[in-house]
Amino acid sequence: MIGKIVGGSVGEKVIIRIKSGERVDVGDILIAEDKETKEKFFLKVVNINISSLIARQFIEEMAGQNLESGEDFEIFDSQERFYRLCEAKVLKIKRDGKFYPPRTIPNFFTDVRKIEKEDLDFIKQEGEIPIGHLRLGTKKVSEIKINLPANKLISHHMLVVAATGKGKSNFAKVFLSGLLELGEYSAVVFDPHNEYYGGKGTKGLKHHHLNNRILYISPKAREIPGAEELKIHVEDLEPDDFFGIADLSQAQQEALSLLKKKYNENWIKHLLEEKIEKLIEEFDKKVSGVTFATLRRKMQHVLELDESGRGLVFTIEKREDTSIYNIIKQGIKQRKIIIIDTSSVGEEAEKIIASSILNKLFTSYRYAKQKDEVEFNNLPEVLVVFEEAPRVLGKEVLAKGVNVFEKIAREGRKFKIGLCAITQMPSLIPAEILSQMNTKVILGLPAPADRKAVINSSAQNISDEDVEIQILDMGEALVTSPFVKFPLPVKIFKFEEQIKRLQKDVPDIAIG
């Protein structure tokens, strides 16, 4: 026993007097067990105060005299007269083996103890993707593993937020490793720093023991065995891939649609190669020469094309074999995790790559759902991982028009497509989009505006955790989700260690 309930109310916090010599930290989870009603209260420490039965005035006087004149006072029975009170909020109440929302509080003098492994047995049943250990205050109870349920959680979107270097990408890699173990899900990862697949010096998903189910797509595929080349023939692009992504005026957007209508898959080729005068003529002067000229420049710039219409990823050359989109589609069907290395293209090109892939993915899933229920049911839930999400979900870009990321955020759930948006600055994303991200993995966030944005958009009430979120250390997270009983304090596994662990968990099967 480390304390006793001494006050509180349902609307506010409960107050616990802490036994002298016991250590309690903000963020700790404590258990108050009512012996009569047999209710178990899960409490989370949100604040700690020092308190005393001696009037404040005496204490100040005493401290003052000691400071100013070295006056000698002695405190008798100091342990019972000077003590710590901690404020805790009730997370959940367990009654007859079931969990209930905190509609009551424990009675006076109810014994309070630290949480034990057995109290958290329910966490084992909660999910199948291991992400870390339970983090209590600053210590970790290393035996208790936290799992997230993949089912539903994925298509209800995730937000991974933290200041730089706090472990966002590490979490995403850990989560993807777990997804890989399950074998029922797929993921598409857009990797602007080429850190997910792994290389010579760095560990990545290719070091996972199930790496045969990873599809790596990179412009530099030729150097990497088993990798697919990231090559996009512009004939496969749609005007939609640019809307809400590239900086286009209304007139320019309309022109793109007209081009597509007229030239079908050759719309970009024509835009790039036809004489401007010819274009103006062909469109009965509905589009100005300036618009065509600007669009041509923008297209070359965004797709990073040279004079001949060729670039690292995009090309106007005619496609001869199967498209990268088809390869991705097959990969998804095979429940693969697809990593797309965009590290060697610019930001604009990267966004077009992503939006074109996702548009096709979204369309095919939606089509399947509408046309062929059996096929749709055979499709796996797929998670789209996107780093620096405000680039495509920020208030500024979304003001230019709806893009596929927003579409997925709003309706992807119906089509089994989930978004894992990773960002340092959630405050740049509109509140309605943030609240679509049902599961939030919050690592340390020092900026008040970002904390506010995340706290206000969470399904579970985490307003008392503001301080905790502010001071989270690297790899320390608070995970809130409608699919967990209460916001979970987690120390995320270090990816390098987790893949070793997963490897060990696999029984060795003798072959031959």
Next chain:
Amino acid sequence: MLKELINEIKNIYVQKEIPKEFFEFQLLEPKGIVYAVDGGSSIIFDGGSWCISKIKVGVVGYKGKKRVVEKIKTFYALSKKDNEHITTKIMPEGKIMKSKNLEDAHNDVRTFLEAKEVKELYSKTSADDIILVDGPTEVLKKNIVGVNKTSRLRAKSGRSLIGLINEFGSKKLKGKMWYYEIGNNEYIVKLHPKSKFCYKITALSKELFGVLAYFSRDPEIVGYPYPLIKVDKIARVKEDEKKMENNKIKLMAKKEGLILDYDENAAIMHSLLDKRMYR
């Protein structure tokens, strides 16, 4: 009118005697255990012509700053009017006491039980131990010390004796601890240099004042021995405790077919009127 009042007070403050014999003393570390004994009592059921009281006698013991003893004994007393006397039976003690009036009976019992506790404790203590008693002590032995919180002692002029001595002592030995002997094993003592208060202490030996000073440095009441503060707290019969005991008694009586409420109502009416009159 107030002016007249002040003039009258001036008469009280006429300097008829000037206390001179103040002695300084030093803090002393206690060698043995320092105990404090105190009792608390209250009427918990008032039946008008009879009453039940609860009496608690507490003991605490300190070895340095560490509390090593804490115990509490609980008694009940039934007092009733027999002819002109009030007789009180103490339970579980068994003794029967006589008192002048019903209201004070529990105080008499408490004083008796306190003294009994002090005697018992004394028989078990060693020479280095000290027993502090709240109020004047009946049992005066070398290591038993009585500390009076209040005193109605009067100087010749009519001023409070403690007030007068405190004024002169504090001026003469500013920032020091001192005692003033008033005779009859009684002293007025300043137990902490910063304390505004002095207490009347009954003791056979003034050597113990240094140890008392050791225990009088707690900020809750600087200048008053902390063990007495603690024992007062544990021995006090608190208001809600009174109510709880009252209900318990009535409930148990009811099970035996006794309805006590009628008698209690008679008494309560009387006390309600009392309260109104003095308001």
